[in-house]
Amino acid sequence: MAFEQKSGMSLIVKTITRLTVGLILIFGIYIVLHGHLSPGGGFAGGVIIALAFVHLMLAFGKDAVTTRISKEMASNLESIGALMFLVIALIGYFGGSFFLNILSKGTPFELFSSGTIPLSNAAISLKVGVGLFAIFLALVILEGSKREK
Amino acid sequence: MQNANIIPLFVIIPLAAAFLISLIGRYVSLRFTNAISGLACFMLLGFSLYSVYVLQAQGIPALVYKVGGWAIPFGICMVLDGLTAFMLVTVNLVAFFVSIYSLSYMDKYTDRPKFFTLFFLMLTGMNGLIVTGDLFNLFVFLEIASIASYALVAFGTEAEELEASFKYAIMGSVASSFIFIGIAFLYGFTSTLNMADMAQVLNSKPNLWVVPFVTVLFLMGFGLKAAIVPFHAWLPDAHPSAPASISAMLSGVLIKTLGVYAMVRVFFNVLGVSQAVLSMLMFLGALSMLVAVFLAVSQWDLKRLLAYHSISQIGYVILGIGLGTPLGILGGLFHLFNHSVFKSLLFLNSGSIDYAVGTRDLNEMGGLKEKMPLTSSTNLVASMSIAGIPPFNGFFSKLIIIFACLQKGYLGYAVAAVIGSLLTLASFMKVQKYAFLGTLKEKYSQIKEVPLAMQFSMICLAIICILGGLLLLPALKFFLNDAVNVLLEGREYARVVMGLSGR
Numbered sequence: 001m002a003f004e005q006k007s008g009m010s011l012i013v014k015t016i017t018r019l020t021v022g023l024i025l026i027f028g029i030y031i032v033l034h035g036h037l038s039p040g041g042g043f044a045g046g047v048i049i050a051l052a053f054v055h056l057m058l059a060f061g062k063d064a065v066t067t068r069i070s071k072e073m074a075s076n077l078e079s080i081g082a083l084m085f086l087v088i089a090l091i092g093y094f095g096g097s098f099f100l101n102i103l104s105k106g107t108p109f110e111l112f113s114s115g116t117i118p119l120s121n122a123a124i125s126l127k128v129g130v131g132l133f134a135i136f137l138a139l140v141i142l143e144g145s146k147r148e149k
Numbered sequence: 150m151q152n153a154n155i156i157p158l159f160v161i162i163p164l165a166a167a168f169l170i171s172l173i174g175r176y177v178s179l180r181f182t183n184a185i186s187g188l189a190c191f192m193l194l195g196f197s198l199y200s201v202y203v204l205q206a207q208g209i210p211a212l213v214y215k216v217g218g219w220a221i222p223f224g225i226c227m228v229l230d231g232l233t234a235f236m237l238v239t240v241n242l243v244a245f246f247v248s249i250y251s252l253s254y255m256d257k258y259t260d261r262p263k264f265f266t267l268f269f270l271m272l273t274g275m276n277g278l279i280v281t282g283d284l285f286n287l288f289v290f291l292e293i294a295s296i297a298s299y300a301l302v303a304f305g306t307e308a309e310e311l312e313a314s315f316k317y318a319i320m321g322s323v324a325s326s327f328i329f330i331g332i333a334f335l336y337g338f339t340s341t342l343n344m345a346d347m348a349q350v351l352n353s354k355p356n357l358w359v360v361p362f363v364t365v366l367f368l369m370g371f372g373l374k375a376a377i378v379p380f381h382a383w384l385p386d387a388h389p390s391a392p393a394s395i396s397a398m399l400s401g402v403l404i405k406t407l408g409v410y411a412m413v414r415v416f417f418n419v420l421g422v423s424q425a426v427l428s429m430l431m432f433l434g435a436l437s438m439l440v441a442v443f444l445a446v447s448q449w450d451l452k453r454l455l456a457y458h459s460i461s462q463i464g465y466v467i468l469g470i471g472l473g474t475p476l477g478i479l480g481g482l483f484h485l486f487n488h489s490v491f492k493s494l495l496f497l498n499s500g501s502i503d504y505a506v507g508t509r510d511l512n513e514m515g516g517l518k519e520k521m522p523l524t525s526s527t528n529l530v531a532s533m534s535i536a537g538i539p540p541f542n543g544f545f546s547k548l549i550i551i552f553a554c555l556q557k558g559y560l561g562y563a564v565a566a567v568i569g570s571l572l573t574l575a576s577f578m579k580v581q582k583y584a585f586l587g588t589l590k591e592k593y594s595q596i597k598e599v600p601l602a603m604q605f606s607m608i609c610l611a612i613i614c615i616l617g618g619l620l621l622l623p624a625l626k627f628f629l630n631d632a633v634n635v636l637l638e639g640r641e642y643a644r645v646v647m648g649l650s651g652r
Contacts, residue, residue, distance in 0.1 A: 072175065079172035086164055092217065098157040099217040 008061035017059035025052040028129075035121035036114045042124025049125060050132040062140050071141070074134040081127030088116050088123060152203045155196055156214040156227040159237060159276040162189050162196075167269035174262025183252050186265045190241070190248040193276070197237035204234055205627055210635075213282070213649045221647065222346040228282035228646055231631025232482075236279045236410050238628075239486050242613075243401045243493045244272050250497050250606035251394040253599065254504060258392060264304065271297035271398065275406045282646060284332050284419070285342045291328065291374070291407055295321045298403055302391045310390040317387035324373030324380075331366035334359060335419075345646035348419045352640055360420050367415055368429065375408020377467055378437035381460045385444075388459065389452035389509070393500020396452060400459040401493035405485050409463065413470055418635070418642035422473065430471030435562050438464030438569040446576045451499045451509050451584065454576060455492065458535065461569060462488045468566065469550040470636070472557055478633045480549030486629075487542040487617050491534040494610040498528040501599045501607065502584065511580065516589030520596050523604050525585040527611040532581060534614045536574035542617025 008014065032045030057065045092100030106113030166189035174182050203212070211230035215221065248268070255261050274294025281287050299321060303314035336342055338359045339350040351360065369380065376384040384404070388396050416422050437460050445457035466488065469481025501524045502517065503509055518525040534541035537548075547570055554563035598604070620629060635642065 076172055079168045082168040083165070083172065086161070086168070090161065093157060093161070097215060097218040098161075101217065 008059050008064070013059050017055060021052050021055055024055060025049060028052060028125075032121050032125040033111065033118065036117040037109060037111070042121035043128050045121070046125035046128030046130075047132055050129040050136070053133050054136050057136070057140065062137075062144070066137065069133070071134070071137060074130050074137060077130040078127055078134060081123050081125075081130060084123035085120060085127065088120050092116065152207070153212040153214040153229070155200060155203070156212065156229050156280050157216070158196055159193065159280050160273055162192055163269040163272040163276060165189075167266045167273065170262050170269065171266040174265070179261060182262055182265060186248050186269070187252070189269065190245040190272075193241040193272070194245040197234070197241040200229055201234045201238060201628060204229070204231060204631060209649075210645045211649055213646055222341050222343050225286050226282040226343065226345075226646070227280045228345075229280060230635050230642075230645070231633075232410075232414070232635040233279055235482065235486070235628065235632035236406060237276065239489050240272070240275050240279065240402045240406060243398065243489050246606040246610055247394045247397050247401075247493060247497070250397075250500070250603050251392075253602040254394050254500055255392065257504065258304065264301075264392075267297045267301050267304075268395070268398070270294075271301065271403070275402065278406055278411060282344050283342055284335065284344050284347065284415070287344075287411060287415075288325070288328060288332055291411065292325060294403065294407060295325065295374070298391075298395075298399060301395045302387050302399075304392055304395065305390070313383075313386035313390035317383045320373055320380075320383040324370045327366050327370035327373070331363045331370060334363050334366070344415075344419050345643040348421070348640045348643035349647070351420065352643070361425075364416070364420055364426055367412065367420075368426075371408050371412035371415075372433070373408075375404050375412065375463055375467070376437075376460050377408075377433045377463060378440050378460065379433070381437065381441065384460055385453055385456045388456040389450060393452070393496055393503060396456075396500070397493035397496035400456060400496060401489040404459065404463060405466070405489060409466055409470070409485060413636060417639055419640075421640050424473075427471050427473045430467050431559070431562060434464045434466070434468030434471050435565045436464070437461060438468060439565055442569050442572040442576070446572055446579070448576075449511050451502065451511055451514075451580065452496070453509075454511075454580065455495050455499060458495075458573065458576070459488075459492055461573065462492065462535065464569070465547065465550055465566065468562060469546075469553060472550075472553050472559070474553055474557055475633055475637060476549060476556060477553035478636050479629055480546055480553050482632050482636075483549060483620065483629055484543070484546035486620070487534065487546050487614075490610055490613050490617060491531040491541075491543060494527060494531040494607060494614060495535065497603070497607055497610065498524055498531065501603055504599055504603070505596045506593055511583040513590075514584040515587040516585070517593075517596075518585040519589060520593065521598050523598055523607065527607040528585065529581065530611040530614050532577035534617075536577050537570045538574070540615065540618070542614055542620075545618045545621055 028045050028048030031040035031048055032042060035041030035045060053065055089099045092098060092102055095102035101115040103115035105115050166185055170182055170185055211228055214227040216225040216227060255264055258264065271294050274290045274297060277290035278287055278294060281290060299314055299318040302317055303310050335347060338356065339347045341347050341350060373380040388399050391399060416426060441457050441460035441464065445454050445461060448454035448457060466481045466485045469477045469484060502514065505521060506514060508514065530541065534543040537544045547566065551563045551566050554566065619625060
């Protein structure tokens with residue numbers, strides 16, 4: 001990769017990225033939402049969502065993403081994800097037992113079923129996705145500051 | 150069963166505090182962050198003391214909490230018994246004073262919200278590890294505490310600190326892998342992860358190689374976490390590199406929770422101890438006791454000297470518990486409590502010197518007594534405690550360990566404990582002489598005693614050092630005895646937990 005090319009990789013890569021990145025993102029969201037029905041869940045889905053952003057960053061350069069999601073925002077979202085998960089567990093705590101699934105379970109194999117599990121998956125995906133993205137961002141920023149020296 | 154509801158709070162409170170501080174810490178004033186952390190630690194201390202009271206008042210051996218309402222072999226359970234309550238008090242007592250101390254001490258560093266986030270994550274890991282009754286859950290909490298501590302060791306982000314943290318992370322990961330493989334073997338053999346259920350299966354199912362093999366894996370894994378001697382190489386780098394308040398947490402409670410507590414819990418209550426394991430523990434304990442103290446005497450870096458003494462004092466704890474007699478375990482656990490108090494005090498003292506004078510080198514200090522009377526006198530108390538001078542708490546626990554050795558006829562180990570104690574005294578005489586006595590250097594004529602919050606923590610810990618021996622009084626002895634009984638009952642633990650969960 002030529003570093004002089006400030007705005008990322010070549011035209012071919014950019015075009016392919018433009019076509020695929022949406023699919024990756026949707027696939028990640030699908031994995032999260034169907035976490036209680038099929039293999040996958042918050043962690044796997046979160047990683048895939050984070051990879052969509054990493055993909056964008058690789059193809060278009062770091063500024064394409066960092067102008068929209070700053071380091072502070074990533075850090076805040078990560079904390080919110082963790083707190084959401086804790087709050088879901090606390091709802092159970094005040095309803096009888098820590099992590100108790102007190103919401104209505106619904107019909108098995110329906111999208112909106114199994115109580116707090118999809119909500120926990122969403123919280124985990126936020127925490128894991130943003131966390132992984134923040135790690136990548138930190139590495140990019142470190143690498144950038146090393147180059148400047 | 151209503152009282153069991155306090156058990157998950159030991160995980161909830163620090164976890165909530167950690168992420169709350171990380172979320173709002175950047176936007177609110179420093180005072181608010183301080184208030185949250187102080188309040189959270191105070192609540193934890195209150196709840197841990199309350200848990201001791203509940204166990205005593207109700208006269209029951211344990212409280213069991215089923216997470217998510219799942220029945221016991223299927224879900225995760227949390228168990229509060231005598232040993233748990235004892236460890237919770239030890240951890241949260243030190244954590245409370247360390248958090249108060251950090252309020253002023255962390256002025257030296259930037260980014261206090263991150264510090265408290267990591268601090269509370271480490272506390273979450275330790276508290277969770279103590280209360281859990283599930284072997285895999287134990288591993289998860291162990292990793293939370295370890296990873297938070299790797300980051301905290303590197304908090305200063307100087308070359309030396311990063312190197313120490315890297316070394317610590319590698320050794321810690323090796324330890325975690327050993328523990329993980331051990332858990333995998335046990336799970337494969339017993340088809341359960343619940344510690345009580347696992348003990349029952351191991352009781353009824355004949356096994357020739359699983360228990361000895363897993364014992365060796367756990368001895369390496371938890372031994373690395375506890376830094377007993379053949380596995381100690383990371384500790385003298387990692388503990389001095391952290392900020393002093395974190396060194397106090399690491400040396401004071403982390404190695405005991407992650408290493409000693411987890412090891413004895415698994416060995417005594419799940420795997421069941423044989424004489425071979427006990428002999429191994431005693432030998433390793435005596436070895437760490439002597440080797441580390443010899444290495445400590447020659448150190449000139451104050452915090453490094455203290456770190457070597459942590460290894461040596463862990464040796465006493467392991468030796469006492471390894472004796473396997475009621476008196477030996479009592480001495481070991483009592484020394485664990487005492488050591489966490491005076492070692493955290495010593496590290497806080499070293500932090501105060503660093504704060505006021507700006508050095509950790511004993512050659513650079515001298516005559517600090519007249520400028521920092523409070524640090525000097527609390528340090529004297531802690532030094533006398535760790536060396537085992539009579540009225541202080543360290544004396545009683547060491548005496549019990551030595552008596553227990555003699556009672557079982559291990560004259561050699563008793564002599565080793567006495568020699569270790571003498572050398573400890575020698576090295577702390579050195580600290581007193583070079584740091585506090587003698588003449589004050591010209592360039593330090595302007596130094597002042599540390600701020601009030603730091604003084605408060607040091608005074609309180611020093612008072613506990615002086616009064617610690619009172620825990621052996623008949624009226625207060627239940628605190629230690631309940632913990633000892635949990636270890637002595639061995640695999641009966643399974644029956645207790647399973648019996649209570651039926652209710």
